[in-house]
Amino acid sequence: MDALLILAGLLLILVGLVLLVMRGFATSLLWGWACLLPPLTLLFIVRHWRHAKQALGCCALGMIPLIVGLAVMAGQDPQRLEAIIGLQWLQPEQPASGELDIQLHGQLNGEPFAPQEGELIDGVLSLREGQDFFARRELSIRGLPVGADGLRLDVLPDDPGQLPEIELSWLLPDQDLPEARQLKGGYTLHLDLRPEEPNHLVGEFHLVLPAQFQTTLTGKVELFRNGLRYQQGKLDRTVDSRDTLSYLITDYLQRRFATRDVQLAPLPLHDVTTGSLALDVQARVGGQEQRLPVRLSKHPQLGWRIDDDRFPELSRKDDSAPSAAAAKPVVSPPPMQLDARPELTLARLIAEPARYLNQSMRLFSEKGSAVQGQFAGVDEQGQLVLRQRLNGSGEARFTIAPADVVHVERIDE
Incomplete structure (x- = not known):
């Protein structure tokens, strides 16, 4: 209209x-x-x-x-x-982000479907159309058996057993939340994907759902197989993902111990959108278990980096024979161990107030004043509440707006 x-x-x-x-x-x-x-x-x-x-x-x-x-x-x-x-319709069409080449023909829920983003991570294939928080249209396939040599799968409507689960979602113009439909069988699916460097899966994609879903897609897809992103053949360190941090930490450990034989354990859950992180890393280096603290910070232009990283690039001679430093585990003495708890920031305090209840902390305001006490949560007006025990039988409560707080500091008792 x-x-x-x-x-x-x-x-x-x-x-x-x-x-x-x-x-x-x-x-x-x-x-x-x-x-x-x-x-x-x-x-x-x-x-x-x-x-x-x-x-x-x-x-x-x-x-x-x-x-x-x-x-x-x-x-x-x-x-x-x-x-x-903006006259963008005059510009030639290019793959999304200059990386993915997705050539699908067909429709999703009766509407043309032209996804710009695609990935296959942890057995979940996702194709998205739209750059907002909720995709304009999205197709997800869960439970795919992805191997080191890629994925080849054929499913027919009469196939028995446990099959990959398909989910469709779409966002109508007058709605705030998307609608979704799930399907656990009765469809036709053909996938033939092969890995391509640096981190892509490329191949054929054919999907036909029952008539009431009005969804038929066929063509070629190119998908990310992890959370890493590359620019001109080099790792994009500005991307906030756990895979980016794992890659940097693995490279750091390889250069620190002069060996490629590094198996990094899964990183603990942290908010990777913050500007700095303090992690307690576990890894198997040269056949021996290692546990050491690692601090990371993010530069606005250069992206994520590991603080105090002074180790040179790993030479080819070091690839085959680990150095003597790798044979000796690095064990930090107990008095020098860093606090393994996540760094307390204002954003984390507001996002997870229940996690810090009854913990002693100090809040610094823009005027230079400080309020100290035990954290009592966030009130109905969204203000931070601290309480202090008085000398007598009672306590005082202080409230401060998050906009007035410039720094948060944990107090160890």
């Missing part, structure tokens, strides 16, 4: 402009040519208003459906309006 209103408005404006030029030529040949030049067109309208007013009226009528159509589009699909105003 919005496209029809915009098109009707543009056609009326075009008719009005053509009529204005015709009125100019009807006045004189010179005025006709002058109407083709915008500055002189205004002069013709002023000098010959009686002849030009009908053409201007047609243009004014065209502005009404044009403005209404743009307003409707802005409310239903602002990304589409931004693309039209």
Whole structure:
């Protein structure tokens, strides 16, 4: 509907402009040519208003459906309006993020489906259309048996047993949350994916769901197989993912112990969107268990890096024979061990207030003052609450708005 209103408005404006030029030529040949030049067109309208007013009226009528159509589009699909105003439709189509080449034909829930993002991680294949938090349309297939040599799978509607679970979701323009449908059998699926460097899976994709789902997709897909991203063949360190941190820590341990024989244990769960992390890393290095603290920080341009990393690149000679340093486990003496607890920040305190209840801490305000006490949670107004025990039989409670807090410090008792 919005496209029809915009098109009707543009056609009326075009008719009005053509009529204005015709009125100019009807006045004189010179005025006709002058109407083709915008500055002189205004002069013709002023000098010959009686002849030009009908053409201007047609243009004014065209502005009404044009403005209404743009307003409707802005409310239903602002990304589409931004693309039209920014003349993005004149630019040649490119794969999303300049990395993935997804060529799928068909529909999802009866609508054309053109995903820009795709991944197959931990047995879950996901194809997304749209860059918002909720995808405009998304297809997920769970329980896929991915191996080191890729994935080849064929499923028919009558196949028995436990099959991969398929989930469809779509977000309508007037809805805040997407709708979803799940299917555990009765579909046709063909996957033939092979690994490609650095971290892609490429191959054929064919999916046909029962008629009531109105979903049929076929073509070629290119998917990420982990959370790493690359720019011009080099790791993009600015990406906030656990795979990025695991890659950096593994490389750090290989250079620190001068050996490629490093098996990193799964990293503990942390909020990777913060600017710094303090991790207690466990790894098997040269056949021996190691446990050591690692601190990471994120530079705005350079991305994630490991603090105090002074170890050189690993040479080829070091690949085959671990050095003597690798044979000796590094055991930090108990007095020097770092606090394994996650660093306390204002963002983490607001996001997980229940985790820090009754812990002693100190809050510093913008004015330089500090409030110390035991954390009592967040009140109904969203303010942080600290309580202090008085000398007598009672306690005092302090509240401070998160916007006034510049630093949070844990107090070990």
